[in-house]
Amino acid sequence: MDFTIDLSNTGITADELKEQKEDTASIMEALWSGKMDLSGWVKLPLYFDQRKMRAILETAEEIKKKCDTLVVIGIGGSYLGAKAVIDAIGGAGQLKHDGIEVLFAGTNLSPAYHLELMQKLEGKDICLCVVSKSGTTAETEAVYHIFKKIMTEKYDTSFRDRIYFITGTGEGGLREEAKTEGYKLFTMPDDIGGRYSVLSEAGLLPMAVAGVNIKDLHRGAEIMATDMGWDDVLQDYGINRYLLKEKGKAVETFLTYEPSMHGFTEWLRQLFAESEGKAGQGILPMALDMTGDLHSMGQFLQDGAPVFFETVIDIEENPFDIMVPGGKYDGVGLAALNRAAAKGALDAHKEAGVPLVHISVPVMNEYVLGQLIYYFETSCVITARLMGVDPFDQPGVERYKSEMKKFV
Amino acid sequence: MDFTIDLSNTGITADELKEQKEDTASIMEALWSGKMDLSGWVKLPLYFDQRKMRAILETAEEIKKKCDTLVVIGIGGSYLGAKAVIDAIGGAGQLKHDGIEVLFAGTNLSPAYHLELMQKLEGKDICLCVVSKSGTTAETEAVYHIFKKIMTEKYDTSFRDRIYFITGTGEGGLREEAKTEGYKLFTMPDDIGGRYSVLSEAGLLPMAVAGVNIKDLHRGAEIMATDMGWDDVLQDYGINRYLLKEKGKAVETFLTYEPSMHGFTEWLRQLFAESEGKAGQGILPMALDMTGDLHSMGQFLQDGAPVFFETVIDIEENPFDIMVPGGKYDGVGLAALNRAAAKGALDAHKEAGVPLVHISVPVMNEYVLGQLIYYFETSCVITARLMGVDPFDQPGVERYKSEMKKFV
Numbered sequence: 001m002d003f004t005i006d007l008s009n010t011g012i013t014a015d016e017l018k019e020q021k022e023d024t025a026s027i028m029e030a031l032w033s034g035k036m037d038l039s040g041w042v043k044l045p046l047y048f049d050q051r052k053m054r055a056i057l058e059t060a061e062e063i064k065k066k067c068d069t070l071v072v073i074g075i076g077g078s079y080l081g082a083k084a085v086i087d088a089i090g091g092a093g094q095l096k097h098d099g100i101e102v103l104f105a106g107t108n109l110s111p112a113y114h115l116e117l118m119q120k121l122e123g124k125d126i127c128l129c130v131v132s133k134s135g136t137t138a139e140t141e142a143v144y145h146i147f148k149k150i151m152t153e154k155y156d157t158s159f160r161d162r163i164y165f166i167t168g169t170g171e172g173g174l175r176e177e178a179k180t181e182g183y184k185l186f187t188m189p190d191d192i193g194g195r196y197s198v199l200s201e202a203g204l205l206p207m208a209v210a211g212v213n214i215k216d217l218h219r220g221a222e223i224m225a226t227d228m229g230w231d232d233v234l235q236d237y238g239i240n241r242y243l244l245k246e247k248g249k250a251v252e253t254f255l256t257y258e259p260s261m262h263g264f265t266e267w268l269r270q271l272f273a274e275s276e277g278k279a280g281q282g283i284l285p286m287a288l289d290m291t292g293d294l295h296s297m298g299q300f301l302q303d304g305a306p307v308f309f310e311t312v313i314d315i316e317e318n319p320f321d322i323m324v325p326g327g328k329y330d331g332v333g334l335a336a337l338n339r340a341a342a343k344g345a346l347d348a349h350k351e352a353g354v355p356l357v358h359i360s361v362p363v364m365n366e367y368v369l370g371q372l373i374y375y376f377e378t379s380c381v382i383t384a385r386l387m388g389v390d391p392f393d394q395p396g397v398e399r400y401k402s403e404m405k406k407f408v
Numbered sequence: 409m410d411f412t413i414d415l416s417n418t419g420i421t422a423d424e425l426k427e428q429k430e431d432t433a434s435i436m437e438a439l440w441s442g443k444m445d446l447s448g449w450v451k452l453p454l455y456f457d458q459r460k461m462r463a464i465l466e467t468a469e470e471i472k473k474k475c476d477t478l479v480v481i482g483i484g485g486s487y488l489g490a491k492a493v494i495d496a497i498g499g500a501g502q503l504k505h506d507g508i509e510v511l512f513a514g515t516n517l518s519p520a521y522h523l524e525l526m527q528k529l530e531g532k533d534i535c536l537c538v539v540s541k542s543g544t545t546a547e548t549e550a551v552y553h554i555f556k557k558i559m560t561e562k563y564d565t566s567f568r569d570r571i572y573f574i575t576g577t578g579e580g581g582l583r584e585e586a587k588t589e590g591y592k593l594f595t596m597p598d599d600i601g602g603r604y605s606v607l608s609e610a611g612l613l614p615m616a617v618a619g620v621n622i623k624d625l626h627r628g629a630e631i632m633a634t635d636m637g638w639d640d641v642l643q644d645y646g647i648n649r650y651l652l653k654e655k656g657k658a659v660e661t662f663l664t665y666e667p668s669m670h671g672f673t674e675w676l677r678q679l680f681a682e683s684e685g686k687a688g689q690g691i692l693p694m695a696l697d698m699t700g701d702l703h704s705m706g707q708f709l710q711d712g713a714p715v716f717f718e719t720v721i722d723i724e725e726n727p728f729d730i731m732v733p734g735g736k737y738d739g740v741g742l743a744a745l746n747r748a749a750a751k752g753a754l755d756a757h758k759e760a761g762v763p764l765v766h767i768s769v770p771v772m773n774e775y776v777l778g779q780l781i782y783y784f785e786t787s788c789v790i791t792a793r794l795m796g797v798d799p800f801d802q803p804g805v806e807r808y809k810s811e812m813k814k815f816v
Contacts, residue, residue, distance in 0.1 A: 076703025091520050108700045109746035111728040112499050113667045138737070139699060142745055145734040177735070195704075250658045250715040251692055259521045270704030277708025284659055284708060284715060286694055291547060292516045294808060295484025296603075296678030300685025300692060302804030307658040307692060307715075320519040326553040327585070329546070329816070337550055337816055338517035344812025352807070396710030399760070400702060404752025408737070408745055 001227055001234075002220075002361070002368045009356040010240045010309065011247075020239045020386065021232060027385045031378070032229065038392035040191030041377065044199055045221035045370070053215070056201055059164065059184065060208035064100050066162060067127040070209045071117075073106040073147060074131035074202075075139045076270060078166075081198025082206040084267035085369060089212050091260020092364035093319035099211020106143035114143065118150070126151075127162040129209075131202050133194045135173035138401070144174065166202050193392050195270050198373055213366045220370025228378050237357065237375075238382025244309050244355055245283050245387070251308035252283045253301070257290045257342050258315060264369075265289075265313075268376060275391040276384045283383070291341045298345070302352050309355035313372075314342055317363045409635055410628075410769070410776045417764040418648045418717065419655075428647045428794065429640060435793045439786070440637065446800035448599030449785065452607055453629035453778070461623070464609055467572065467592065468616035472508050474570060475533040478617045479525075481514040481555060482539035482610075483547045484678060486574075489606025490614040492675035493777060497620050499668020500772035501727035507619020514551035522551065526558070534559075535570040537617075539610050541602045543581035546809070552582065574610050601800050603678050606781055621774045628778025636786050645765060645783075646790025652717050652763055653691050653795070659716035660691045661709070665698045665750050666723060672777075673697075673721075676784060683799040684792045691791070699749045706753070710760050717763035721780075722750055725771045 031042055063070055072079055086102055089095050105117055128147055132140045151159035165178035166186040178185045186201040197203060199221055204214045228234045241252065252272070254265040265287035276282035286308075288297055301310070321333040329337060350356055361368055384391035439450055471478055480487055494510055497503055513525055536555055540548045559567035573586035574594040586593045594609040605611060607629055612622045636642045649660065660680070662673040673695035684690035694716075696705055709718070729741040737745060758764055769776055792799035 075700060080704065093520075108665075108667060108697065109742050109749060110666050110668075111726060111730045111742045111746075112501075114730055114742065115728055137703075138745065138749070139703075141735055142732045142737045142740075142742060145732050145737070146730055146742075149733045250713060257516075258518050259516060260518075266704070273705045273708040273712065277705075277710075277712025279711065280713055282708055282712040284694070284713065286692070289516065292483060295545075295547075295805070296488065296674070297681045297685075298808060299802045299804045300681040300690055302685075302807050303687065304681065304685025304690040304804075305658060305688055305692065318519060320523055322519045322522055322554055324550045324553050325557045327549055329550045329553070332550075332816060334517050334519045334522065334550060334554075337546065338519075340812045340815035341517060341546070341808070343815045344810075345808040347811040347814075348808040351811075352804075394707045396707045396712075396760075397703070399710050400706060400749070400753040400756040402752075403755040403759075404748045406755075407748035407751045408740060 001224070002371060004360045005237060006358040006360070007236055007240055009350055009358070010244060011355050012240050012243045016243055017236055017239055020242070023386060024232070024235050024239055024382055027382055028229070028235065031381055036392060038191055038193045038196070040189050041196040041199065042225070044192065045218045045374065046225055048218060052201065056204050056214070057208055060205060063127050063164070063209050064098060067100065067125040069101045069103060069121065069124040069126045070129055070206065071121070071126055071147060072102060072104050072129045072131060072206045073140055073143050074104070075107050075137060077194025077197055078131035078133065078137070078140070078202060079104050079107060080263070080267040080270050081203040084263040085198070085203065085207050085212055085217065086210040087260045087263040088364060088369055089366060090210070091258050092315070094365050096211035096213065100209060102206050102210040105147065106139045109139055109142070114146065127164065129164045129166065129206055130174060131166045132174050133168040133188055133197065133202070135167045135170055135175045138404070141174060164205070166205065195274050196377055196392070198267070199370070216366035217370040220367040221374040224371040224374040228375070234375070235382055238379035239386065240357065241283060241379070241383040242386040249307065249309045249355065250284055251286055253286045253288050253308050253310050255288045255290055255310055255312045257338055258318075259289060261313065261315070262287065262289055271376060271380055274394050274397070275380050276387060276389060278389050278393070278396060281387045281389050290345065291338065294341065294345060301349055301354065306353070309357065310349060311357040311359065312342070312346060313359045313361065315361045315364050409632070410779060412768045413645060414766040414768070415644055415648055417758055417766070418652060419763050420648050420651050424651055425644055425647055428650070431794060432640070432643050432647055432790055435790055436637070436643065439789055444800060446599055446601045446604070448597050449604040449607065450633070452600065453626045453633055453782065456626060460609065464612050464622070465616055468613060471535050471572070471617050472506060475508065475535040477509045477511060477529065477532040477534045478537055478614065479529070479534055479555060480510060480512050480537045480539060480614045481548055481551050482512070483515050483545060485602025485605055486539035486541065486545070486548070486610055487512050487515060488671070488675040488678050489611040492671040493606070493611065493615050493620055493625065494618040495668045495671040496772060496777055497774060498618070499666050500723070502773050504619035504621065508617060510614050510618040513555065514547045517547055517550070522554065535572065537572045537574065537614055538582060539574045540582050541576040541596055541605065541610070543575045543578055543583045546812070549582060572613070574613065603682050604785055604800070606675070607778070624774035625778040628775040629782040632779040632782040636783070642783070643790055646787035647794065648765065649691060649787070649791040650794040657715065657717045657763065658692055659694055661694045661696050661716050661718050663696045663698055663718055663720045665746050666726070667697060669721065669723070670695065670697055679784060679788050682802050682805070683788045684795060684797060686797050686801070686804060689795045689797050698753065699746065702749065702753055709757055709762065714761070717765065718757060719765040719767065720750070720754060721767045721769065723769045723772050
């Protein structure tokens with residue numbers, strides 16, 4: 001395992017943890033037995049179809065040859081995983097040089113956002129990748145048609161060779177469109193839900209195009225799958241979360257010190273909020289971007305209502321640095337200042353009695369990120385099941401969509 | 409007043425509100441008496457020194473003539489207000505055409521972030537604006553020296569004509585640097601704290617450079633200052649917030665449907681978190697970007713732990729639109745779809761029993777934004793004082809800085 005997790009400052013005792021171990025063991029057993037619906041992601045990194053892996057890599061090569069920019073159209077679980085990994089690996093200076101730019105559309109319904117994106121795409125040679133598990137997402141459906149028109153105007157009938165679809169098996173909607181137009185189509189497995197699909201084709205194809213080493217990402221997840229099966233200390237984060245919630249901590253704040261990690265905390269927000277937030281349950285997840293947020297949320301973290309606990313994801317070694325060439329910090333690197341701020345905040349919050357989870361990553365790369373992804377997914381299942389809710393359904397998200405239909 | 413606020417779905421009764429009216433009246437009186445330390449922002453839009461306004465506008469013209477990009481170096485209250493206004497007005501299509509690009513540095517300590525920014529600045533003609541109330545902020549100090557070096561390399565001895573400073577009156581630190589180098593220097597009033605400084609020179613100069621009509625912004629704040637003095641319905645948002653907190657709502661989620669409003673919700677987070685989060689008090693503020701976050705946090709908002717209330721800031725008329733040219737939404741505009749999603753979510757959350765505050769802005773412009781800024785600032789003071797805390801201090805933010813010193 002290439003990261004460490006320090007749970008010694010959560011305020012939860014060994015005895016309290018021990019009381020949950022029996023339940024946790026049966027959760028892990030149920031998860032691995034394949035008896036839970038939509039838990040296909042559990043074995044994904046262990047038994048990933050190598051023909052599929054090859055097809056993804058070949059398609060990524062094909063896309064990189066055809067264009068200089070890939071526009072991914074998707075929302076929620078259909079883009080958060082890919083964006084998280086591409087940004088984190090890019091920010092760690094680990095993207096392969098033959099990767100091309102990957103931009104995201106359909107992540108909201110703002111005309112201003114999409115007009116700005118179109119401006120950015122002027123003069124670019126583009127391909128599209130449309131991702132929707134259901135094949136019926138409103139944002140994806142609407143924005144796909146806007147971009148389809150752009151593609152036909154730009155590439156005439158050859159536009160079809162530049163559009164790639166990734167959908168679930170459900171017929172109709174966008175899947176039917178892909179078949180009618182004859183686009184290259186990837187099919188997501190039925191037994192993996194959107195927010196757990198980052199290591200399936202939905203995440204892997206855009207990542208590979210951007211220059212992420214997706215095999216290493218899978219290898220990282222694989223080693224974690226093996227470790228978490230038997231190491232019950234690894235399961236303690238999930239138990240700690242449950243117990244902190246029981247003790248009145250309503251919010252988990254995820255703190256990172258690199259803007260390139262923001263996408264990862266956005267992915268974490270969906271994973272946890274959608275898996276746990278049902279039947280009046282769940283810990284409300286919040287992403288904080290340091291050091292900026294130390295200057296806005298820092299006062300609250302230090303002295304405010306004690307309704308939260310902190311999970312800090314620290315990257316120890318940064319491949320980039322800029323030396324400060326004068327003044328008070330003359331000769332000090334920004335990276336060292338950033339580390340000092342992180343350590344200072346951790347100590348100050350510890351002293352203030354904030355329950356702290358500290359995850360330390362010596363160096364960020366695909367292998368570690370694969371481990372982290374799998375680790376958080378499994379931890380989330382543990383907490384959700386201890387709360388008594390199903391980590392794999394989302395009965396509430398359809399509600400606003402049916403209300404929305406009244407207005408359009 | 410050019411926006412409406414609907415407080416009828418918070419679950420707070422008229423009688424409950426009435427009980428707080430006496431306290432609220434004395435808070436408003438104290439605020440207007442000038443007896444509270446650091447409450448100078450209250451009268452700022454009413455009695456703003458017009459010579460200062462002219463100096464800001466003239467300096468903005470000077471900067472726009474000298475360069476094509478202004479880099480603002482500041483963190484927390486020294487940039488959140490300017491960014492909020494520039495993005496919101498830009499997203500509403502209201503920026504004057506002679507404005508130039510304004511970018512932000514020193515908003516964190518990430519080397520990767522600043523290297524990317526430097527790449528973006530290659531080939532640009534730049535000026536700097538360094539903002540720090542204390543004059544000793546670590547991020548601003550470090551990043552200023554990095555950019556000073558860039559400026560000397562690029563412009564030789566004439567770099568001094570391209571650097572502008574805005575600091576408080578406290579001598580030493582960055583203020584001393586400005587005096588030593590002979591930069592043009594603006595001085596922030598002593599009686600306005602960083603997070604309430606958006607309508608002072610700290611916010612106004614960068615905004616004017618970007619093409620914001622800062623006089624209209626001030627006029628909007630002025631009308632709100634007048635209205636809030638006598639209209640106690642306007643004060644009810646602040647009271648509602650306090651009572652919702654008392655009823656166990658630990659979190660306020662600010663929902664917007666335009667990415668250009670994200671900066672405004674970031675500004676709100678600092679305003680509320682830093683003003684209220686002390687002595688174990690405060691409502692934890694959270695910014696949600698719709699519709700994206702409906703696909704990640706939507707499940708929790710609908711069915712999760714009832715630990716939050718929602719404040720929705722809706723903009724009804726959008727100057728931009730893109731027609732969907734096919735499929736299920738053929739002939740419908742993205743703007744209409746976005747509005748339908750907002751209405752659908754509002755109804756669905758209402759049905760789920762989430763306490764709702766609904767702020768509706770018919771059209772976004774400087775005048776309305778000035779009103780909103782002043783409205784939120786005053787509401788924040790009401791809630792903080794009802795909680796029994798000082799809305800203008802921040803005793804906790806120094807803690808991590810002193811811990812940080814051990815490591816650098």
